[in-house]
Amino acid sequence: MPFPVEETDRLLSTTRSVRRRLDLERPVPEELILDCIDLAEQAPTGGNQPSRRWLVIRDPKVKAALADLYREAGGSWLSERASALAGSGDPRERAARSGGYLADHLHEVPALVLVTIYGEHDGSGRPGLFDSVLQAAWSFCLAARSRGLGTAWTTLHLGAADKVADLLEIPDGVTQVVLLPVAFTIGDDFAVVARRPSRDITWFDKWGRTLERPTNGNPVKFTDGAGITVEVDIDAKAPAIWPLVSDINLPARFSDEFQGAEWLDEEPAVGARFTGRNKRDDLGEWEATCTLVEYEPERVFAWHAGDPDSPAAQWRFEIEPLLGGTRLRFSMVLGPGTSGLTAAIEAMPDKESAIIANRQKGQAANMRRTIEGIRDLAESTP
Numbered sequence: 412m413p414f415p416v417e418e419t420d421r422l423l424s425t426t427r428s429v430r431r432r433l434d435l436e437r438p439v440p441e442e443l444i445l446d447c448i449d450l451a452e453q454a455p456t457g458g459n460q461p462s463r464r465w466l467v468i469r470d471p472k473v474k475a476a477l478a479d480l481y482r483e484a485g486g487s488w489l490s491e492r493a494s495a496l497a498g499s500g501d502p503r504e505r506a507a508r509s510g511g512y513l514a515d516h517l518h519e520v521p522a523l524v525l526v527t528i529y530g531e532h533d534g535s536g537r538p539g540l541f542d543s544v545l546q547a548a549w550s551f552c553l554a555a556r557s558r559g560l561g562t563a564w565t566t567l568h569l570g571a572a573d574k575v576a577d578l579l580e581i582p583d584g585v586t587q588v589v590l591l592p593v594a595f596t597i598g599d600d601f602a603v604v605a606r607r608p609s610r611d612i613t614w615f616d617k618w619g620r621t622l623e624r625p626t627n628g629n630p631v632k633f634t635d636g637a638g639i640t641v642e643v644d645i646d647a648k649a650p651a652i653w654p655l656v657s658d659i660n661l662p663a664r665f666s667d668e669f670q671g672a673e674w675l676d677e678e679p680a681v682g683a684r685f686t687g688r689n690k691r692d693d694l695g696e697w698e699a700t701c702t703l704v705e706y707e708p709e710r711v712f713a714w715h716a717g718d719p720d721s722p723a724a725q726w727r728f729e730i731e732p733l734l735g736g737t738r739l740r741f742s743m744v745l746g747p748g749t750s751g752l753t754a755a756i757e758a759m760p761d762k763e764s765a766i767i768a769n770r771q772k773g774q775a776a777n778m779r780r781t782i783e784g785i786r787d788l789a790e791s792t793p
């Protein structure tokens with residue numbers, strides 16, 4: 412029987428980290444938790460080994476001691492940060508308030524479920540242990556949500572894993588993975604949150620190869636919006652990276668194709684234009700007028716080459732803040748307007764997908780050198 416897709420999608424897209432809306436007053440029946448564990452145990456394990464063990468902690472004294480360890484290992488910092496950001500309007504304020512609330516109230520949550528597995532990670536670089544437990548822990552969260560229970564994925568206690576093991580009498584050779592506070596939720600209307608769209612983070616067939624439109628596995632055509640995305644993590648903040656990203660001449664230092672650029676308009680802003688000079692053995696030399704299509708200082712610098720409404724190529728730098736650093740994304744999409752490739756494709760239509768693939772490969776190399784160059788410069792900026 413087919414699943415009601417709308418309902419499964421609602422479950423998958425609204426199973427949030429619930430903290431402030433955990434009902435601390437209402438007891439959670441043991442059977443409900445065990446049902447969730449039975450469902451979670453349907454998840455795959457390596458070698459079909461039944462090695463997961465679930466600890467359900469309800470004793471107020473044990474919960475209090477565990478909550479103390481959670482706070483000692485970092486939870487208190489969450490509470491302090493929540494207080495520091497309160498009323499500041501900082502975009503992180505809401506998450507901090509939520510994290511701080513849970514740290515302050517963990518001992519009051521009706522049940523704390525610690526998910527563990529027999530074994531210790533061998534450090535081989537293969538997932539090897541966690542990959543037999545994480546999917547079950549998440550299934551538990553989904554099963555809980557569909558029963559009106561909220562959970563939050565927490566790991567801070569792992570900073571005090573040895574003390575947690577002492578407290579809960581967990582033997583050596585068992586790995587603690589995640590601690591899930593479980594309670595009925597106050598209300599049921601959890602939101603779908605903004606995440607990157609799949610086409611932004613899905614590569615087709617080779618790393619970094621993007622497609623704007625479905626090809627369903629058929630040879631890629633120019634009209635499919637084939638592109639490249641390269642990314643690099645930078646140990647610097649956006650203010651150090653932005654001057655490099657918004658310097659239209661900088662890529663010429665790293666690309667073997669892009670020669671340089673000049674502004675045609677005075678102020679960089681959406682709609683401002685510059686000319687870019689390019690050179691390639693097979694395509695010769697060409698100049699393109701480029702138009703800024705997105706300009707958000709310290710975040711996005713994007714331009715279209717050629718006709719801004721029907722560009723030969725679409726280029727985009729994006730600076731994404733991460734905890735402790737920054738990720739720089741540089742992406743390019745071919746077309747949909749005519750470009751240097753159009754003549755080649757018209758001359759050899761049976762080679763269309765190979766011509767595109769070749770172009771992507773060349774661009775990927777230049778773009779990677781560019782972002783790595785930006786990283787090196789940003790990281791050496793005092």
Ligand SMILES: Cc1cc2nc3c(=O)[nH]c(=O)nc-3n(C[C@H](O)[C@H](O)[C@H](O)COP(=O)(O)O)c2cc1C
Pocket residue numbers: 426427428429506509510513563564565566567568604
């Ligand atoms: C590996 C991992 C560790 C996490 N550790 C904690 C934690 O210790 N405490 C906490 O309050 N939330 C923790 N979270 C929850 C994230 O902060 C949470 O997923 C994020 O706020 C996004 O909210 P959402 O799950 O509602 O989308 C963790 C999540 C993951 C995946």
